[in-house]
Structure formats: structure tokens, C-alpha cells
Amino acid sequence: MGPHSGRVNTVVEERETAxxxxxxxxxxxxxxxxxxxxxxxxxxxxxGCSLHVERGQFISLLGPSGxxxxxxxxxxxxxxxxxxxxxxxxxxxxxxxxxxxRNVNTxxxxxxLFPHKSVFxxxxxxxxxxxxxxxxRAERVREMLELVRLSGVEERKATQLSGGQSQxxxxxxxxxxxxxxxxxxxxxxxxxxxxxxxxxLELRRIQEQLGTTFVFVTHDQEEALTMSDRIVLMNGGRIVxxxxxxxxxxxxxxxxxxxxVGEANLLDGVVDGHVGALATxxxxxxxxxxxxxxxxxxxxxxxxxxxxxxxxxxxxxQAAGEAENGLPGTVERIVFLGNLVRAHVRVAEEVVxxxxxxxxxxxxxxxxxxxxxxxxxxxxxxxxxxxxxx
Amino acid sequence: MSVTEARPGATAARGGxxxxxxxxxxxxxxxxxxxxxxxxxxxxATAFVAFFLLAPLVVFFLYSLWRVRDYEIxxxxxxxxxxxxxxxxxxxxxxxxxxxxxxxxxLLSAGLAFAFAHTLRFxxxxxxxxxxxxxxxxxxxxxLVRVYAWRTLLGDSGIVNSALRGLGxxxxxxxxxxxxxxxxxxxxxNFLIPxxxxxxxxxxxxxxxxxxxxxxxxxxxxxxxxxxxTAPLAWPGIFFSWALAxxxxxxxxxxxxxxxxxxxxxxxxxxxxxxxxxxxxxxxAALAFTTLLVSLTIIGIVRFxxxxxxx
Numbered sequence: 001m002g003p004h005s006g007r008v009n010t011v012v013e014e015r016e017t018a019x020x021x022x023x024x025x026x027x028x029x030x031x032x033x034x035x036x037x038x039x040x041x042x043x044x045x046x047x048g049c050s051l052h053v054e055r056g057q058f059i060s061l062l063g064p065s066g067x068x069x070x071x072x073x074x075x076x077x078x079x080x081x082x083x084x085x086x087x088x089x090x091x092x093x094x095x096x097x098x099x100x101x102r103n104v105n106t107x108x109x110x111x112x113l114f115p116h117k118s119v120f121x122x123x124x125x126x127x128x129x130x131x132x133x134x135x136x137r138a139e140r141v142r143e144m145l146e147l148v149r150l151s152g153v154e155e156r157k158a159t160q161l162s163g164g165q166s167q168x169x170x171x172x173x174x175x176x177x178x179x180x181x182x183x184x185x186x187x188x189x190x191x192x193x194x195x196x197x198x199x200x201l202e203l204r205r206i207q208e209q210l211g212t213t214f215v216f217v218t219h220d221q222e223e224a225l226t227m228s229d230r231i232v233l234m235n236g237g238r239i240v241x242x243x244x245x246x247x248x249x250x251x252x253x254x255x256x257x258x259x260x261v262g263e264a265n266l267l268d269g270v271v272d273g274h275v276g277a278l279a280t281x282x283x284x285x286x287x288x289x290x291x292x293x294x295x296x297x298x299x300x301x302x303x304x305x306x307x308x309x310x311x312x313x314x315x316x317x318q319a320a321g322e323a324e325n326g327l328p329g330t331v332e333r334i335v336f337l338g339n340l341v342r343a344h345v346r347v348a349e350e351v352v353x354x355x356x357x358x359x360x361x362x363x364x365x366x367x368x369x370x371x372x373x374x375x376x377x378x379x380x381x382x383x384x385x386x387x388x389x390x
Numbered sequence: 391m392s393v394t395e396a397r398p399g400a401t402a403a404r405g406g407x408x409x410x411x412x413x414x415x416x417x418x419x420x421x422x423x424x425x426x427x428x429x430x431x432x433x434x435a436t437a438f439v440a441f442f443l444l445a446p447l448v449v450f451f452l453y454s455l456w457r458v459r460d461y462e463i464x465x466x467x468x469x470x471x472x473x474x475x476x477x478x479x480x481x482x483x484x485x486x487x488x489x490x491x492x493x494x495x496x497l498l499s500a501g502l503a504f505a506f507a508h509t510l511r512f513x514x515x516x517x518x519x520x521x522x523x524x525x526x527x528x529x530x531x532x533x534l535v536r537v538y539a540w541r542t543l544l545g546d547s548g549i550v551n552s553a554l555r556g557l558g559x560x561x562x563x564x565x566x567x568x569x570x571x572x573x574x575x576x577x578x579x580n581f582l583i584p585x586x587x588x589x590x591x592x593x594x595x596x597x598x599x600x601x602x603x604x605x606x607x608x609x610x611x612x613x614x615x616x617x618x619x620t621a622p623l624a625w626p627g628i629f630f631s632w633a634l635a636x637x638x639x640x641x642x643x644x645x646x647x648x649x650x651x652x653x654x655x656x657x658x659x660x661x662x663x664x665x666x667x668x669x670x671x672x673x674x675a676a677l678a679f680t681t682l683l684v685s686l687t688i689i690g691i692v693r694f695x696x697x698x699x700x701x
Binding site for chain 2: 077079099100104106108109110113115116117125126173177
């Protein structure tokens with residue numbers, strides 16, 4: 001596994017450097033991570049990660065649990081020491097610095113408010129440590145409470161707050177010291193869905209208002225898509241892909257990304273020819289015409305990924321559309337989702353495609369009906385099979 | 391039961407609405423059953439404490455206000471015993487000595503217990519269970535056996551002195567090792583440390599790693615984190631373990647007798663003598679209550695001041 005992990009990272013880093021359109025004069029990146037490795041006993045949590053984060057960006061580290069994203073965050077914060085590699089914050093190498101000497105603050109997953117202190121004293125805590133004069137402390141705490149839109153709870157004990165309030169206090173406390181970078185470790189995980197959605201937008205507003213660099217760890221792809229300037233996908237201790245939400249959704253680098261970000265129909269096949277500019281892939285469900293991209297193997301086994309919302313269903317009698325591909329199949333099941341309808345169409349003995357349709361599109365399509373599952377060549381993404389280097 | 395009796399109407403109504411199950415229980419409503427369960431849970435313990443602890447205390451408090459005449463206690467109300475306990479020089483010196491010894495022993499044991507529990511919680515996590523088990527075993531090992539063990543260790547012909555003499559470092563046994571205030575403090579602390587470890591350990595379990603990391607993250611060094619987060623969060627446990635040790639030490643009458651010597655005597659010894667030799671129950675009781683009151687006052691002050699300082 002070792003040798004090609006390096007190659008993956010190089011690719012990612014190049015892409016990131018190219019994407020960062022901030023002129024070089026702006027100085028060092030907010031965070032520069034260079035080939036960081038970390039093992040716990042025999043378990044390799046980080047197998048060589050390199051990443052540059054530009055100043056003022058909202059970046060999400062996204063991946064399944066155990067992918068190393070929290071470990072990477074804790075190494076940036078100074079709570080873990082890497083086995084190899086370096087971390088620089090604003091161009092200054094921080095590898096030897098304890099957390100209290102780094103100009104970085106963390107919002108912990110459990111909030112970690114001090115239960116013996118009032119809300120005011122919690123937020124003023126870093127200021128008290130830094131010996132900021134009392135009057136200024138009060139002023140800055142008030143500012144922060146305004147920023148996180150929470151007032152009138154200053155005198156309450158930290159233990160008397162609701163989850164959402166605790167979240168805002170933890171955020172205010174981490175920001176009051178004006179850190180260069182704010183690290184957030186799945187801070188919304190404990191909130192209910194509605195509150196989580198509100199806080200996602202709040203976090204983004206606060207980040208834009210302050211211009212602070214945010215590094216946000218999450219396993220929730222929707223959360224990452226909602227908030228981030230950039231998403232960095234991690235899997236198995238490696239950085240798999242980095243890019244804007246649109247890039248990682250539309251141009252996944254491999255099957256993992258395609259499957260983890262959003263939903264995808266994945267069809268095994270073999271790239272075996274060309275028709276004009278299009279490549280052909282033979283799958284169990286028939287021959288597909290696909291638009292080749294950077295990730296398309298020249299020939300041999302491949303996996304075709306199609307997003308459910310890119311598939312349209314046509315009844316056999318209807319006039320053929322412009323889509324290059326039309327797979328005949330049977331509607332097995334229709335799932336009503338309120339704003340959308342999801343249809344499962346069996347197009348081969350072992351292949352069921354999921355199509356996401358609007359209410360109007362789904363009108364009149366019933367379970368058991370014969371349909372044509374249509375999608376354009378540009379709607380597909382051909383990926384190297386699992387396990388092959390990207 | 392009292393709930394049922396006090397609000398029969400309400401209970402019956404609630405019972406009816408809930409629709410009681412099989413017939414036999416019908417007469418006792420939901421509220422009644424809850425009251426009964428509560429009574430069964432706390433009743434026996436309350437009765438036990440009332441009968442074996444509160445009742446004797448009340449009796450002795452009454453004794454302390456009475457008088458002895460011809461070795462008989464007579465119910466003549468007076469405050470002589472208290473006056474004597476508070477004004478008599480020898481009693482005052484005794485009380486002061488008791489506070490010094492109990493204070494020294496409790497500080498020593500609470501301090502060592504905290505250091506031990508802190509190490510266990512933060513540095514030796516892997517060994518928490520076996521080491522705690524060892525502490526519990528130490529707690530249940532014989533009290534007198536341990537006091538005598540110290541005499542064997544520190545006495546004129548004890549291990550320390552024999553070793554020193556054997557090595558030619560001393561020719562005479564070091565007599566200051568035993569029979570003085572310092573010896574009483576050390577031996578009492580030895581007995582109290584296991585007792586003090588458990589509450590402080592429990593309190594340190596409530597200090598979460600995340601809070602410590604948050605303090606570090608927000609600018610605290612190790613000392614700052616300790617004083618601003620760990621110690622305040624563990625304070626209830628620290629206080630409790632110290633207070634437990636202080637009360638246990640202040641009431642001890644065995645250690646001062648066996649290793650305390652002349653300046654290591656304590657009020658407990660005198661109280662026992664007053665009861666057992668002089669049969670002067672009023673004076674003994676008054677001395678005991680005075681000691682208790684002084685001890686509780688000291689504990690109250692420590693609680694208040696500690697709570698203010700560690701915030």
C-alpha cells in the first residue's frame with residue numbers, strides 16, 4: 001500500500017496548489033501539512049497526509065469514522081504528536097509547540113465547556129489566561145455573544161444550557177482569542193437535524209464575517225457540501241481527493257468518493273472501444289456510451305458511476321430523447337420522498353439502478369412497468385476499479 | 391403511605407384513570423404504590439440511623455447538660471461541663487493539640503491521596519483497577535496491627551534503629567522516631583490515606599479529558615490547567631476526602647495512646663478516660679460535643695474558603 005499512497009498525495013497537493021488562486025504575495029498558507037504519519041500501536045491512523053489550506057477558507061475534512069480526520073485535526077491542534085512529517089501554521093513550524101502555544105483554537109465535539117464556570121467566565125477564560133484587562137474582557141465577551149447570537153445567558157452556569165446554546169458558547173470561547181485557525185471536531189453531531197441545519201448556516205456566516213480559516217471535521221457529506229469552500233476527502237488514513245464541493249461531487253476521483261459524496265449507481269464493466277469521442281463500456285446491463293475523462297482507464301476493467309438525479313425514465317412508446325444511453329428495465333419499487341420520487345429499476349438480473357425523479361416526471365410511472373432508463377454520456381463518470389491507483 | 395393518606399381522593403382518581411391491572415392491587419393507587427416503594431427503600435436505613443445514631447447522640451447531649459452526683463447521673467440542667475471544657479487550660483491545650491495533629495494527619499493523607507489518585511487517573515490509567523484494589527485491601531487491613539507495625543518499625547529496638555546501629559551510623563537508638571506528635575501524625579496518616587483516596591479518585595473521574603484539552607487549547611500551561619480546571623472540578627472530592635480524614639483523626643484515641651507520647655495526646659484519649667475511669671458522663675459528653683463543634687466549624691471554614699479560591 002505504501003508506495004502509491006505517496007503518489008495519491010502528490011496529485012492532491014498539485015491540484016490544491018493549482019486551485020489556490022490567491023497570489024503568492026499573500027504569504028504562507030494558513031496550514032501546511034507535509035507528509036504527516038501517525039500510528040497508534042500497530043494501527044496506522046494516518047499513512048502520509050499532505051495538505052495546504054489557504055487563509056480565510058472554510059475547509060472540511062470529510063470521511064467515514066476511523067479515516068483519520070480527527071487524528072489529523074488533533075495533530076494540528078497539538079493534542080497528538082505525529083510520528084513523521086511537519087505541520088506549519090502561517091509558515092511557522094509548530095511541531096514542537098504544545099496546544100497553548102499555537103495560534104489555533106478548537107471547538108470540541110463534546111463542547112468541553114467548564115462546568116464550574118458561568119457562560120461569561122467560560123468565554124472570558126482565554127482572555128483571563130492572556131491577562132487581558134477586565135474591561136476589555138467584558139467588551140470582547142459581549143462582542144462574541146453578539147456574533148454567535150446568544151445574549152442574556154452570561155450569568156448562567158455552563159451546565160444549564162441547551163445543546164444549541166452550549167454549541168454557541170463553545171464557538172464564542174474558541175473565537176474570542178482571535179485565533180488564526182479554528183478547528184471544529186464534528187461540533188454539530190449532537191444536535192438535532194433542524195438545529196444542525198441552522199448551525200451550518202450560522203457557522204458559515206460567522207466564518208465569512210471574521211475571515212478566520214475554519215477546518216471542519218465531519219462524516220456528513222451533506223454538511224460538508226453545505227458549508228465548505230473546499231472539501232478534503234479522507235479514507236483509510238489517506239487524503240483521497242480535495243476540491244470544491246462541485247468538483248468532488250461532479251468529478252469524483254475514485255469509487256470511494258463517488259459513493260461517499262452523494263449517491264451513485266455503480267456499474268462494473270470493461271472499457272473496450274470508441275465511438276467518435278465517446279468510449280464504450282460493456283456492462284452486465286448492456287453497452288454504455290460514456291464521455292471519457294481524466295479518471296477513465298484507456299482499456300480494461302472500470303466502474304461507471306451515474307448520479308440518480310441524472311437518470312430519466314421513459315415509457316417504451318415515448319419519443320426517444322437525446323440521451324446516448326437507454327437501458328430497458330422494469331420498475332421494481334417507487335419510493336415517495338415528498339419533494340422527490342425515487343424509482344428502483346431492474347435493468348439486468350443483478351443490476352438495479354436508482355433514479356431520482358421530480359413529482360412531474362414520476363407522474364404515471366407505476367411499479368411493474370417496463371421503462372427505459374436514460375442518461376447522457378456526459379452524466380457518467382468512469383472510474384478505475386476498486387483498489388487500483390487513482 | 392403518607393401520600394395516600396394525605397390525598398386519598400387524588401390518588402384514587404389517578405389509580406382509576408390508569409386502569410389498574412389484576413384485581414388484588416386495586417385498593418392501592420399508583421401514587422400509593424410509589425410512596426410505599428419509597429418507604430421500603432429509605433425506611434429501614436432511616437430507622438437504623440435514627441435508632442443507633444441519632445438516639446444515642448440525643449441521650450449524650452442531654453447527659454452533657456446534666457450533673458453527676460455519687461456516680462449517678464441526675465437531671466439537673468446546667469452548663470458547667472461546657473464551661474469547663476472551654477475555659478480549663480488543660481482542656482484547651484488538649485483541644486488545640488488535637489486540632490494540630492488531626493490537621494497535620496488529614497493534610498498529609500489528603501495530599502498524598504490526591505497525588506496518588508491524580509497519577510492513577512492521568513498517568514497510570516492501565517493500572518487503575520489493580521492499584522485501587524490494593525487501596526481497598528489496605529483499608530480493610532487491621533488498624534491495631536498497623537499501629538503496632540509502626541512501633542516495630544520505629545521503636546528503640548525496631549527495624550530502623552537496629553539497621554542504623556548495625557550499620558554503625560548511630561550508637562544510641564533514635565528516640566524521636568516514636569512517642570511524639572510527629573509520630574502520631576504519620577501513623578494516623580498511614581491509616582487514613584486509603585480512606586482519602588477513594589473520594590478524590592471518584593472526583594477526578596469527573597474531570598473529563600476534553601475539559602483539560604480545552605484548557606490547554608485556550609492558553610493554559612500544565613500548572614494553569616491544574617489550578618483553573620482540574621483542582622476546581624475535583625474540589626468537592628478533595629474537600630470530602632480531607633474532611634473525612636480530619637474527622638476520623640480528630641476522634642481517634644488509639645494512635646495517640648500507642649505512639650503519641652506526651653505531646654502527641656489527643657482529646658479522644660481523655661474523653662474515653664472520662665467515660666470509662668471517671669464515670670463522668672456529662673463532662674465526657676460535653677468534651678465530645680465541643681470537639682465535634684470545633685471540628686465541624688473548621689471543616690465549614692475550609693469548605694467556604696476552598697470554594698471561593700478554587701473557581
